Amino acid sequence: MKIGILGYGNLGRGVEKAVAANADQELVGVFTRRDPSGLQLQTPGAKALSVDVLPEMKREIDVLILCGGSATDLPEMTPRYAADFNVVDSFDTHARVPEHFAAVDRAARAAGRIGLISCGWDPGMFSLNRLYAHSILPGGKDYTFWGRGVSQGHSDAIRRIEGVTDARQYTVPVPEAVQRVRNGENPELTTREKHTRECYVVAKEGADLDRIEQEIKTMPNYFDAYDTTVHFISQEELDANHKALPHGGSVIYAGSTGDNNHIIEYSLKLDSNPEFTGSILAACARAAWRMNSEGQTGARTMFDIAPAWLSPLSGEELRAHML
Amino acid sequence: MKIGILGYGNLGRGVEKAVAANADQELVGVFTRRDPSGLQLQTPGAKALSVDVLPEMKREIDVLILCGGSATDLPEMTPRYAADFNVVDSFDTHARVPEHFAAVDRAARAAGRIGLISCGWDPGMFSLNRLYAHSILPGGKDYTFWGRGVSQGHSDAIRRIEGVTDARQYTVPVPEAVQRVRNGENPELTTREKHTRECYVVAKEGADLDRIEQEIKTMPNYFDAYDTTVHFISQEELDANHKALPHGGSVIYAGSTGDNNHIIEYSLKLDSNPEFTGSILAACARAAWRMNSEGQTGARTMFDIAPAWLSPLSGEELRAHML
Numbered sequence: 145m146k147i148g149i150l151g152y153g154n155l156g157r158g159v160e161k162a163v164a165a166n167a168d169q170e171l172v173g174v175f176t177r178r179d180p181s182g183l184q185l186q187t188p189g190a191k192a193l194s195v196d197v198l199p200e201m202k203r204e205i206d207v208l209i210l211c212g213g214s215a216t217d218l219p220e221m222t223p224r225y226a227a228d229f230n231v232v233d234s235f236d237t238h239a240r241v242p243e244h245f246a247a248v249d250r251a252a253r254a255a256g257r258i259g260l261i262s263c264g265w266d267p268g269m270f271s272l273n274r275l276y277a278h279s280i281l282p283g284g285k286d287y288t289f290w291g292r293g294v295s296q297g298h299s300d301a302i303r304r305i306e307g308v309t310d311a312r313q314y315t316v317p318v319p320e321a322v323q324r325v326r327n328g329e330n331p332e333l334t335t336r337e338k339h340t341r342e343c344y345v346v347a348k349e350g351a352d353l354d355r356i357e358q359e360i361k362t363m364p365n366y367f368d369a370y371d372t373t374v375h376f377i378s379q380e381e382l383d384a385n386h387k388a389l390p391h392g393g394s395v396i397y398a399g400s401t402g403d404n405n406h407i408i409e410y411s412l413k414l415d416s417n418p419e420f421t422g423s424i425l426a427a428c429a430r431a432a433w434r435m436n437s438e439g440q441t442g443a444r445t446m447f448d449i450a451p452a453w454l455s456p457l458s459g460e461e462l463r464a465h466m467l
Numbered sequence: 468m469k470i471g472i473l474g475y476g477n478l479g480r481g482v483e484k485a486v487a488a489n490a491d492q493e494l495v496g497v498f499t500r501r502d503p504s505g506l507q508l509q510t511p512g513a514k515a516l517s518v519d520v521l522p523e524m525k526r527e528i529d530v531l532i533l534c535g536g537s538a539t540d541l542p543e544m545t546p547r548y549a550a551d552f553n554v555v556d557s558f559d560t561h562a563r564v565p566e567h568f569a570a571v572d573r574a575a576r577a578a579g580r581i582g583l584i585s586c587g588w589d590p591g592m593f594s595l596n597r598l599y600a601h602s603i604l605p606g607g608k609d610y611t612f613w614g615r616g617v618s619q620g621h622s623d624a625i626r627r628i629e630g631v632t633d634a635r636q637y638t639v640p641v642p643e644a645v646q647r648v649r650n651g652e653n654p655e656l657t658t659r660e661k662h663t664r665e666c667y668v669v670a671k672e673g674a675d676l677d678r679i680e681q682e683i684k685t686m687p688n689y690f691d692a693y694d695t696t697v698h699f700i701s702q703e704e705l706d707a708n709h710k711a712l713p714h715g716g717s718v719i720y721a722g723s724t725g726d727n728n729h730i731i732e733y734s735l736k737l738d739s740n741p742e743f744t745g746s747i748l749a750a751c752a753r754a755a756w757r758m759n760s761e762g763q764t765g766a767r768t769m770f771d772i773a774p775a776w777l778s779p780l781s782g783e784e785l786r787a788h789m790l
Contacts, residue, residue: 158724161724161725162724165604165605165606165724166605167605238790241786241787241790242783242786242787245786262790267790269599269603271789271790272599272774273733274789275774275775275777275778275785275789276592276595276774276777278778278789279750279753279774279777279778279779280592280743280746280747280750280777281488281743281746282488282489282490282779283488326736401481401484401485401488401739401742401743401745401746402484402742403738404737404738404739404742405738406735406736406737406738406739406743407735407736407737408733408734408735409732409733409734409735409736410596410731410732410733411731411732411734412729412730412731412732413649413729413730413732414727414729414730415726415727415728415729416724416727416729419724419725419727420603420604420724420729422724423603423604423724424603427602427603430602445786445790446774447773447774447775447782447785447786447789447790448773448774448775448782449773449774450770450771450772450773451595451598451599451602451769451770451771451772451774452598452770452771454598454599454602454603455598455601455602456602456605459770459771460565462598462770463564463565463568463768463770464564464565466594466597466598466601466770467561467564467585467590467594467768467770
């Protein structure tokens with residue numbers, strides 16, 4: 145199947161790598177709102193093109209993977225491109241999923257296309273694990289821990305503080321909290337008890353470090369509800385030790401059947417968050433194309449994808465080798 | 468939906484508990500090849516009935532959950548009852564899945580029913596995790612560890628040895644092997660390197676304990692490829708400490724995107740293997756009924772179930788609360 149990628153930041157480059165690893169997918173082009181001549185693609189034969197030519201390429205692209213941000217890009221982008229293409233996105237603003245779903249559903253239905261939203265690991269694989277666990281053992285409790293990993297949103301928030309030139313923020317699960325959940329204690333955990341935040345900050349020469357540290361630790365929503373540590377380091381140290389984008393975490397579900405308790409845990413340890421998310425998007429593109437080929441239209445999430453549709457293997461092969 | 472259970476051993480009782488915990492399911496009856504008057508059901512209002520009356524109850528049962536054994540019961544039972552009912556089984560002889568699937572598919576298609584096979588945790592949830600991981604990161608390697616938990620097949624094998632009156636066998640993953648996989652070392656592991664076997668054996672008075680131990684340790688297929696320890700204990704000790712049926716394990720997948728490595732792990736820690744498996748069967752019954760209500764017929768596995776179909780919640784509720 146023929147794949148287009150819209151957007152060429154970290155996530156778009158992750159999708160490109162994933163498409164190259166999938167023998168049944170071919171990258172037609174990467175589309176950008178910037179000057180396409182500035183893009184250095186990794187895929188031989190694929191073209192960097194302006195978004196302006198997308199409307200002319202309806203027939204050449206089976207699925208368009210949207211690699212924009214959830215805050216402002218995707219709410220506009222996904223419904224818009226669902227009018228011309230089967231689309232897949234990684235929309236991750238949990239609270240706004242219902243309205244995004246509705247907007248994509250309207251556009252995709254009208255166009256006879258599939259719009260698959262919120263594909264990634266959270267939302268995505270973590271959501272699936274919450275759903276499977278709740279469906280098997282109703283009445284239990286799910287816990288989600290994120291990290292240890294880089295939160296790009298929190299890193300950006302620190303970089304906006306006056307006197308900061310660069311920053312990396314790691315979200316870290318509290319080991320004691322994870323252990324209590326694994327033990328089946330069903331604890332009630334506050335935000336502060338679940339995660340801590342570690343910040344590596346490069347400050348301008350002469351900046352007031354105490355003020356920066358205070359501004360970080362008291363920042364509403366981002367840091368004020370957490371125990372936060374701030375380390376001031378040099379740009380060289382940040383570049384040497386904190387340039388990667390690792391992430392991960394776990395969904396732990398504690399359920400029971402009467403007196404018997406059961407713990408279900410799904411965990412990820414990822415060297416590269418955008419490359420892993422990009423790999424999920426590429427697998428979801430396969431499913432979107434199949435759903436649409438069978439005549440399905442409208443918005444979908446990973447909840448609606450029969451797992452076999454994510455795989456290039458046939459039903460016979462899957463049953464023989466993976467069941 | 469109205470549920471029937473065929474077979475009332477450990478698994479059938481586990482399904483009964485699960486159906487009672489599902490607000491949208493009602494247990495019509497438990498069917499047995501034995502004298503139904505000998506069955507003590509836990510569900511108020513449900514009847515214990517002979518299998519002989521099943522053909523008369525096609526209209527009263529939406530899904531029949533088959534709780535027989537994989538060795539001899541299910542290969543005959545699942546195709547047979549798929550001719551009259553939507554059926555769900557936990558067929559777990561991995562090597563014989565293709566022929567079982569084909570037989571169930573023929574019967575269910577001819578009857579316009581759904582036959583959902585191999586629902587449980589392995590095959591079942593573990594299979595799904597192998598499939599999701601391979602689909603996201605092609606070219607990686609999956610490892611499955613079972614335990615610590617009671618293997619009923621191995622316990623039975625020990626009980627067949629002359630001079631043995633009772634036995635419990637625990638399958639135990641080798642911690643160093645699990646750790647190497649989690650570290651992303653991609654080791655090649657022999658059978659012996661992955662699991663050990665612990666046996667708790669009650670012998671007849673005066674029995675030759677050395678001979679029994681040797682017979683266990685050298686038993687082909689069951690024990691000869693493993694490091695096995697044998698503990699002789701009294702019946703009282705076995706009854707006091709080894710009557711439960713805990714199990715669990717993990718599927719660990721090591722994949723990569725170029726230079727970046729990713730570890731995906733799904734693990735279960737179950738106080739009761741049959742009650743957890745029964746809970747999966749009950750959730751799968753919900754999906755089987757929905758698939759058939761939408762006009763689908765033939766054999767299916769959990770690979771073919773859109774996850775949302777396992778849940779009693781609507782698409783809107785799932786997206787709002789679990790995505």
